[in-house]
Amino acid sequence: MRLSWVSLALVGLVAKDAMALPAAVKDTDCDDKAQPRSIQGNGESSDSDTWLGPDILGPGGVASVVRQVSKDIESQGQNPESYGLGLMPGHAHWSGYQPDQPRHHDHGNKHEWDWSWYEHEEWNGHEHKHHDREHGHQHEHRDHEHGQEHGHRDHEHGQEHGHRDHEHGQEHGHRDHEHGQEHGHRDHEHGHEHEHEHDSGSHHPVGPIQPDGKTCKCVPYDYTPRTREFDWTLTYGPSAPDGFVKKRILINGQSPGPLIEASEGDTIVVKVKNRLDQGTSIHWHGMFQNSTPFMDGIAGFSQCPIPAGGELTYRFKIEGQYGSYWWHSHSKMQYTDGLYGGLIIRSKDDPYQKCRDYDDEKVFLFADNYHDFADDIVNQLLSVKGYNGSSAAPSPQSGLINGKGQFDCAGLARAKGKQPGMPSKCTQLPTPTMDIEPGKKYRFRFINTGSHAQHIISIDDHEMEVIGSDGTPVKPHKVHRIPIANGQRHDVLVNTTVGKNGDSFLLRSTMMTACFSFVDPLLDPVANLTLQYKRPGSHVRPRPPKPHDWIDTMGTLCKDLDDSELVPAIDTSVPANLNPNSLGIFNSQFGNLVLANGSTLGRFFIDNITHTNYVNKPYLELARAGQQINSSTVASLLVPDDVWVADIIINNQDNFLDHPFHLHGTDMHIIARGTGNLTQEGWSKLNQQPGALNLHNPLRRDTVSVTRSSWIVARIKADLPGVWPLHCHIAMHVAEGLMAAVAIHPKKIQQLKFSQKVLDLCPGPTAPISVLNEVEPA
Numbered sequence: 001m002r003l004s005w006v007s008l009a010l011v012g013l014v015a016k017d018a019m020a021l022p023a024a025v026k027d028t029d030c031d032d033k034a035q036p037r038s039i040q041g042n043g044e045s046s047d048s049d050t051w052l053g054p055d056i057l058g059p060g061g062v063a064s065v066v067r068q069v070s071k072d073i074e075s076q077g078q079n080p081e082s083y084g085l086g087l088m089p090g091h092a093h094w095s096g097y098q099p100d101q102p103r104h105h106d107h108g109n110k111h112e113w114d115w116s117w118y119e120h121e122e123w124n125g126h127e128h129k130h131h132d133r134e135h136g137h138q139h140e141h142r143d144h145e146h147g148q149e150h151g152h153r154d155h156e157h158g159q160e161h162g163h164r165d166h167e168h169g170q171e172h173g174h175r176d177h178e179h180g181q182e183h184g185h186r187d188h189e190h191g192h193e194h195e196h197e198h199d200s201g202s203h204h205p206v207g208p209i210q211p212d213g214k215t216c217k218c219v220p221y222d223y224t225p226r227t228r229e230f231d232w233t234l235t236y237g238p239s240a241p242d243g244f245v246k247k248r249i250l251i252n253g254q255s256p257g258p259l260i261e262a263s264e265g266d267t268i269v270v271k272v273k274n275r276l277d278q279g280t281s282i283h284w285h286g287m288f289q290n291s292t293p294f295m296d297g298i299a300g301f302s303q304c305p306i307p308a309g310g311e312l313t314y315r316f317k318i319e320g321q322y323g324s325y326w327w328h329s330h331s332k333m334q335y336t337d338g339l340y341g342g343l344i345i346r347s348k349d350d351p352y353q354k355c356r357d358y359d360d361e362k363v364f365l366f367a368d369n370y371h372d373f374a375d376d377i378v379n380q381l382l383s384v385k386g387y388n389g390s391s392a393a394p395s396p397q398s399g400l401i402n403g404k405g406q407f408d409c410a411g412l413a414r415a416k417g418k419q420p421g422m423p424s425k426c427t428q429l430p431t432p433t434m435d436i437e438p439g440k441k442y443r444f445r446f447i448n449t450g451s452h453a454q455h456i457i458s459i460d461d462h463e464m465e466v467i468g469s470d471g472t473p474v475k476p477h478k479v480h481r482i483p484i485a486n487g488q489r490h491d492v493l494v495n496t497t498v499g500k501n502g503d504s505f506l507l508r509s510t511m512m513t514a515c516f517s518f519v520d521p522l523l524d525p526v527a528n529l530t531l532q533y534k535r536p537g538s539h540v541r542p543r544p545p546k547p548h549d550w551i552d553t554m555g556t557l558c559k560d561l562d563d564s565e566l567v568p569a570i571d572t573s574v575p576a577n578l579n580p581n582s583l584g585i586f587n588s589q590f591g592n593l594v595l596a597n598g599s600t601l602g603r604f605f606i607d608n609i610t611h612t613n614y615v616n617k618p619y620l621e622l623a624r625a626g627q628q629i630n631s632s633t634v635a636s637l638l639v640p641d642d643v644w645v646a647d648i649i650i651n652n653q654d655n656f657l658d659h660p661f662h663l664h665g666t667d668m669h670i671i672a673r674g675t676g677n678l679t680q681e682g683w684s685k686l687n688q689q690p691g692a693l694n695l696h697n698p699l700r701r702d703t704v705s706v707t708r709s710s711w712i713v714a715r716i717k718a719d720l721p722g723v724w725p726l727h728c729h730i731a732m733h734v735a736e737g738l739m740a741a742v743a744i745h746p747k748k749i750q751q752l753k754f755s756q757k758v759l760d761l762c763p764g765p766t767a768p769i770s771v772l773n774e775v776e777p778a
Helices: 005-014 053-057 061-074 374-381 409-415 619-624 680-688 731-735
Strands: 227-239 246-251 260-263 267-274 282-285 311-317 323-329 340-346 360-369 398-401 433-436 441-448 455-459 464-469 472-479 481-484 489-495 504-511 526-533 583-594 600-606 635-639 645-652 659-663 668-675 699-701 703-706 710-717 722-728 739-744
Touching: 227 260, 260 267, 267 282, 282 311, 323 441, 323 489, 340 360, 340 441, 360 455, 360 504, 374 731, 398 504, 398 526, 441 481, 455 464, 472 699, 481 489, 583 635, 583 680, 619 722, 619 739, 635 645, 645 659, 645 739, 703 710, 722 731
Parallel strands: 227 267, 260 340, 360 441, 433 526, 583 645, 635 739
Antiparallel strands: 227 246, 267 311, 282 323, 323 340, 360 398, 441 489, 455 481, 455 504, 464 472, 464 489, 504 526, 583 600, 645 710, 659 703, 659 722, 668 699, 668 710, 722 739
């Protein structure tokens, strides 16, 4: 069951060895709708962000509170005694799993390996009115494991009880002496710029002014499920994201494309009109596609391409997941030319909630930018001559943040021997900027949408607290820099309490050129974005940033944050797996493909097979027709219908390349890593050696870096039928064959209802086995 914030806080207060009280739910609505507020001793509501301790109980004291809370609990059919001493944390197990009862994503979030028969309950008989043991009894608050974050930050995080503590300069509605005593105006250090911008005096700066003159502080998200419809037209157009004009792919005239913001339970409907001169498809990176694998958007895997001049409507439901994701073309290297965008899923089950854990959020899309059109790059890469004489992935010319960057136009002119004043298609651009409010806590969503480079993200003078990776909430972990490989996402919390209104700081995105085979001599590997502290309505002119980078070293490997630094916030244990029939070993390496005439092509191989993409013969449609995947075109793992747990071993046998591997259709639980090669015999030994595999709450993500000459073991829950790609997310490596297939439950694939419009994309007759209606019944 789920109690109100006030009831839960009062339960905690009267409990023996009670946890700290949560911060009051803030006044979050501008029209005075019934949002709970903190309770003062006189019984009146207040906008205060702090609880006043035991005095809030008023007449009757603890006894009246116990009666009040008991009635609240009993009214929901629960036993008040079970709440008398607080909430007991716990976690989930896969013990007692019965394969005839598959996972139902619509009963919680994606981390529910919810084998509820373990609790001797019928799957559909328990409504899970509260977060059960699997979710650590998150009864609207964080437990001890999360530092007793009952609406406020504990001592570890500076006791932010509605205000910033001494660590952050005692910002009780104003800046203290450390920051120049900015009491509504600039201090002596900045010459008394008499802006007289009076702070509201609360934890949150004053929000937008409404027509009735009221202000709102923080508006929470509405999680009501709904259908969200989008209409996109894809075209070519000239664009200069870094100042250099080139042909790019635009979505409704823009790149990056529209940001999709949705809630768990929503249905996403996107009509894609292809006005390009070639086929395309759109992949929803990280989406499970429960019962809709044909909407995964992979040309050659889940569909035939949307033809030039054609269109397709993608429709899928978001079930059991939330976090930061993105969408992009999965045809050729089209997303290299701008066909990508962000996808943000929010949920009431997210342990980190707006208005409680942070005030606002921003989305950052990091990318590498190529001045040559991607078609030209890939066509040359796949030729005998290669791109610029090499089959190695080329260096980008610049980095982009939210589609904007900078390039050394003067250097380009010198390199090409141009004289000053000569016509040029390159314009020197200023550093892009973004306004943020001082005195807030932000959730920054970092997404690497690039084609090649791993990025290292940092913010001058600002620590970051990692709270999410690839859609998995993780326990807070402070960092100065955070590596993010292609396809990966990280969510971080950032306090904007370092400077004053008008101050600016650099957000840096540093490309790991040590992982490149070649580096363009004109490439500046650091893309900058200036974060400008600006209060709403302020007319202070932003001051230029004073660069002050962190001194931490970044190393030379393109690797993830250590798994020990990314501990899932929602505990989940995984089962043993001793079945060799549920093991797939993929050996990845670069080599040469010898042609009939004796010439060679540089290609990537998995198990000595380089993926050949026959886009008009999708593997999923072959499986639908009861046919097997052609083993000569792609390495594959077949998970039979009676197998529900599988292990995937990825051996990166390249001794000079690191690869970020992405698995479609499900999460990977990273239960082991090592150097060298891991064989089936080695895997069997690991399973028998206590502690060799991390089976208690391992990291869960959909994109994982496998560094050179190393291996990982990923355990997956095989319950979503489909033919799912497993591939490196460096676009050039995919084009050169670094892709495998994981086919899960082939018999169930034949029972799925396919979209006729997806089937109609492919030439030739398609067997009418079972077809999904395109319009959902009202």
